Amino acid sequence: MANYLIKRILMLIPLLLGITLITFTVIHLAPGEPVEMQTAMSPKVSAQSRARLREFYGLDKPLHVQYAKWLGNLSRLDFGRSFAPDNRPVLDKIKERIPITISLNVIALILEFGLALPIGILAAVHRDTLLDRAISFFVFVGFAVPTFWLALLCMYFFGVKLSWLPISGIHSLGSEQLPFFGRVLDLAKHLVLPIAIATFGSLAGLSRYMRSTMIEVLSQDYITTARAKGVKERVVIYRHALKNALLPVITLLGFSLPALIGGSVIFETIFSIPGMGQLFYQGVMARDYPLVMGILVIGACLTLIGNLLADVSYALADPRIRHGKG
Amino acid sequence: MSANKVSSPAREFWERFTTNRFATAGLIIIAVLFLLSLAAALVTPYSPDTIDAWHVLLPPSTAHWFGTDELGRDVFTRVVYGARVSLKVGFVAVGIAVVVGTVVGLFAGFYGGWIDSVLMRLVDIMLCFPTFFLILAVIAMLEPSIWYIMVIIGLTGWMGVARLVRAEVLSLKSRDFILAARVLGASDLRIIFRHVLPNALSPVLVSATLGVAGAILTESALSFLGIGVQPPTPSWGNILTSGKDYIEFAWWLSLFPGLAILVTVLSYNLVGEGIRDALDPRRRG
Numbered sequence: 330m331a332n333y334l335i336k337r338i339l340m341l342i343p344l345l346l347g348i349t350l351i352t353f354t355v356i357h358l359a360p361g362e363p364v365e366m367q368t369a370m371s372p373k374v375s376a377q378s379r380a381r382l383r384e385f386y387g388l389d390k391p392l393h394v395q396y397a398k399w400l401g402n403l404s405r406l407d408f409g410r411s412f413a414p415d416n417r418p419v420l421d422k423i424k425e426r427i428p429i430t431i432s433l434n435v436i437a438l439i440l441e442f443g444l445a446l447p448i449g450i451l452a453a454v455h456r457d458t459l460l461d462r463a464i465s466f467f468v469f470v471g472f473a474v475p476t477f478w479l480a481l482l483c484m485y486f487f488g489v490k491l492s493w494l495p496i497s498g499i500h501s502l503g504s505e506q507l508p509f510f511g512r513v514l515d516l517a518k519h520l521v522l523p524i525a526i527a528t529f530g531s532l533a534g535l536s537r538y539m540r541s542t543m544i545e546v547l548s549q550d551y552i553t554t555a556r557a558k559g560v561k562e563r564v565v566i567y568r569h570a571l572k573n574a575l576l577p578v579i580t581l582l583g584f585s586l587p588a589l590i591g592g593s594v595i596f597e598t599i600f601s602i603p604g605m606g607q608l609f610y611q612g613v614m615a616r617d618y619p620l621v622m623g624i625l626v627i628g629a630c631l632t633l634i635g636n637l638l639a640d641v642s643y644a645l646a647d648p649r650i651r652h653g654k655g
Numbered sequence: 656m657s658a659n660k661v662s663s664p665a666r667e668f669w670e671r672f673t674t675n676r677f678a679t680a681g682l683i684i685i686a687v688l689f690l691l692s693l694a695a696a697l698v699t700p701y702s703p704d705t706i707d708a709w710h711v712l713l714p715p716s717t718a719h720w721f722g723t724d725e726l727g728r729d730v731f732t733r734v735v736y737g738a739r740v741s742l743k744v745g746f747v748a749v750g751i752a753v754v755v756g757t758v759v760g761l762f763a764g765f766y767g768g769w770i771d772s773v774l775m776r777l778v779d780i781m782l783c784f785p786t787f788f789l790i791l792a793v794i795a796m797l798e799p800s801i802w803y804i805m806v807i808i809g810l811t812g813w814m815g816v817a818r819l820v821r822a823e824v825l826s827l828k829s830r831d832f833i834l835a836a837r838v839l840g841a842s843d844l845r846i847i848f849r850h851v852l853p854n855a856l857s858p859v860l861v862s863a864t865l866g867v868a869g870a871i872l873t874e875s876a877l878s879f880l881g882i883g884v885q886p887p888t889p890s891w892g893n894i895l896t897s898g899k900d901y902i903e904f905a906w907w908l909s910l911f912p913g914l915a916i917l918v919t920v921l922s923y924n925l926v927g928e929g930i931r932d933a934l935d936p937r938r939r940g
Contacts (some may be wrong), residue, residue: 347780355793473920475872477879478913481899489903591787595876599899609788610880613795621792629783636783 330651333644341633348629349403352622353396403626409619411612419623422608427627429499430597430604433520434589437527441585445532446578449539454566456544464536471533476592480526480599487522495519497601523600530592531585538581539574546574576647583639587632671933678929681922688919692738701729703736704887712905722907725897730907733889734915740890741919744805744874745867751809752870753863756816761847761855763817764824775821778814786811787873794877799885804877808870816859816866823855857934864927868920875916891916 383389387398402409408419452464488496495501499519500512507515546552547570555565593606601607605624612620644650673679691698707727715722721730763774790807797803827833828851836846877883878892879899886893891912898909 343776344780344783347776348783351780351784355789356796469921469924470917472924473868473917475875475879475913475916475920477876478895478909478916481895481902481909481913485902485906485909587783587785591785594787594791595880598880610791613791614882616796625784625788625792628785628788629780632783632785 330644333650334641337637337640341637344633345630348633349400349626350396352625352629353399356618356622356625357392357395399622408623408626411620412617413612413615413620419619422620423605423623423627426603426605426608429602430590430593430606433524433527433602433604434586434593437524437531437589438582438585440524440528441531441535442578442582444528445535446539446575448532448536450543450566450571450574452536452540453543453547464540468533468537471529472537474529476526476530477595477599479529480522480596483522483526484599494522496522499602519600523596523602526596527589527592531588535578535581535585539578542577543570543574546570549573576643579643579646580639583632583636586635587628590628590631668933672929675929675932677925678932681925681929684918684922685926688738688922689742691735692742695732695735695739698735699729699732701732703733703889704728712901712908714905715907721911722905724894724905724908725901730894730911733894734891734912737889737891737894737912738915738919740801740878740884740888741871741874741916744801744808745871745923747805748808748812748870748874749863749866751806752812752866753816753859755810756813757820757852757855757859759813760817760820761824761852764821765828765843765847765851771821774817778817781811781814784811787876790873790877791880791882795882799882801884801888804874804883805870808873812866812870816862819858819862820855823858824851827851827854861927861931861934864923864930868923868927871916871920871923 380389387395390398399409406420408423410416411419411422448464452461455461484496487494495518499516501515501519505512547566552565552570555569556562560569590605593604594610595606596602597604597606598610605628609621609624611617612624695703705728707723710719710723710727712725713719713723713727719729719731721734724730724733759774759778763771789811793807794804833846833850836850841849874883875890875892875895878890879895881893881896883892884890894912895909898905898912901908
């Protein structure tokens, strides 16, 4: 097990390097420069001051020098300063946005698994019945619904038509004056729709996956044996089959992370939630290179960590790896 | 099947595919969408970008089936013309993803060794990025153009295909017919493209069909955020952008383009599943 862990962590190093290299290449190969964004508005900016700006940002150096410098800074967790007028360190900007995005996504992830696993099991156990068909129908529609459209419809129904829920931001105006409980309730009300949308987005895929692994496990010989011995169906399903069907689902946990984080751009922009997705969207629109590269690297690293955790828990759960040499 | 009909793999596949009612319905819907978008000028009397200040934000009626938008344009017309964008994006983006993924998978699987390690690490790295972040970053840096969008969606979506093809190649590589081809003196490239590739294509077909659905969703999200297809060219995503701005007054601006996306993506998914079932030897009756 220790060997497995060490091997797994050593493998992260080339991946991390690759992530930084791709991030850097992607951003720097694209035409257009931040200096242009700042100077295009005022024709009075001379060629000299433009050159001075480029020098200030280090954009006049050859690409490999820029990359080496950026990578060196990254290794000291220095992501540089934002190109935005506030010129704050990128890491500070990301730090204040990450908690809300992570907590939204973790809550969505828990809800997603809490709902999708029972749905998938139900469909597998009642395979080819009316119930299974109904669930399949729901799953196919769920796959096809654009999340941002669903968000719009929900905003219309719950926000505009019924005015049950607020449709933008995470606080009401003047909510600071409310008592603690009132503030929490206010926050919760603002987050109901975004979390529901984020959960719904990946519900379909996961429940489908759960259904197919469960069906596969239920057709194994040892399940037939258990049934032949007269073990109760409930025990067969929840004790014998579920354990094995859950194994591949663990790996999916790591995989669903990039999709969730990527999706946060959409729902944070729609609901005006001040999270990492919204920050990224703003950074991209302003061509804030250091900020965009910083979020890309951190986003990819979050996925890397997610995958590592998923693999380790898989190894812990699977006796073949736990007791083997790995 | 009558006895005098020749049974070919393609015909068998087709017969199994058409017994699946949902998949057949999906295929028909996609065909109708293609025809509608090609014959858009015949389907609707309006043009997609004629501004009509007297008929702004009208609810659906017999004259305007899906209502009109904030500039008085007919929403049904814009949805029909918008289909061109979505259908094109789906095909071209997935075409790129399939070509890149197939080539990478073929070479990684066939040659193994360091080529395989390098290519598969590249796949691992690309899979770490939240894809939508990567697409957004690149698209926003470029001039807005539908071609860039298709290329970028394609270049960020080939990893799954590469893994599929590699796995197929690994299982095919040691088969006797490959050995036979080699003994006959066939070159590596001939073996890869003549003998391995055709046998590895069926899982790719399934993932490509599902990929089209994904590409359509991605394009609509980009256009919705304002960095995809630029107005006045209509696309389902950018009609929804004005839908968001006028959501308090004009529900029809939001409802219909979204339904169009939903139905199209659903159809592609159903066709993809249908192909999978028809190709799966375990489900052959």
